[in-house]
Amino acid sequence: MVHIIWVGMAAVGIVYAMFNGTIEEVNKVIFESANDAVFLTISLISILVFWLGLMRIAEEAGLLIKLAELFKPIFKRLFPDIPPDHPAMGYILSNFSANIFGLGNAATPLGIKAMNELKKLNNDQDDASRSMITLLALNTSSVTLIPTTIIAIRMQYDSIGPTDIVISTIFATIISTIGAILIDRYFYYRRKGRLEYDTSIE
Template identity: 65%
Template sequence: MINIIWMFLFAVGFVFAAINGTMEEVNAAIFDGAKEAVAICIGLISVLVFWLGLMKIAQNAGLLDGLAKLARPLAKKIFPEVPSDHPAMGYILSNMIANLFGLGNAATPMGIQAMKQLKELNDNKDEASRSMVTLLAINTSSLTLIPTTVIAIRIQYDSASPTEIVSTTIIATMISTISAILIDRYFYRRKVKRGDRK
């Protein structure tokens, strides 16, 4: 569906440019955009490689395992249907820790694996389980301590103070994560009251 929407917007833009005679500006914008995208990607790669390297060092040093152990009791309260020793819990914790450090790209594969494991726990039903909905809500809001990707973009565009957004990011993502959990619990309790618990 997203591809159809993008193609529609692309086609409308071309038709509009052809009618207004601004095709030359559209062509220039396409090439400038492509050039800028490559420059941003190269800038992001360097920062992401640095942080992923630090994450690997932290993992080998046992820091991530330590953080996961600290977060396990909280995760158990948020995901009560998931057994503590199930692989899904490990993937969920890894996903949350990666998001905590602003490494969304590293968190995505772990989030996908967590969803697969949660689907197996849900007897491979097409309907999402409570835990799957909760994981999606938390993953979307994702509490972040270090917004690595945003800092990298700010550095790329020569920001005078690329890390000044850290405190506001912590506050904003803390509010969004708490809100996501509260909204998730509200709708779950409504569902339970209707007698539709699954």
């Protein structure tokens, strides 16, 4: 759906430029933006490698495992329908720990594996289960201690304090995570109440 929106916006912009007589400016901006994107991507590689290297050291040192054990009691309450020793719980904890340290490249495959395990628990049904929805909400709003990519971009553009956003990022992601959990729980209990009401009527 999102890609359709972006294509539609681009098409409307190009058509408007044709009727407005500014198609040359649009072409110029397209090529300049593409050039800037390539330059930014290449220039960010060294910075991202440095930060991701530090995060990998933390992972190899067992810090992610310790964090997973720390958050395990909380996740048992967030995912009550998952058996404590089920592989899905391990993947979820590892995914959350990786996201905390900005290890998006490590968190993504862990999240996919967690979803696959949750689908097995859901008897391979096409409808998302309660735990799958909760995991998606947590991934979307995940708490982040070190926003690696944002720091790298700020360093690339010569920010005076590229790491000044760390504290504000922590607060923002904590608030977004709490909000995601509350919304997730609200709609879950709302749907549960409707199902119980429909059952009582029948």
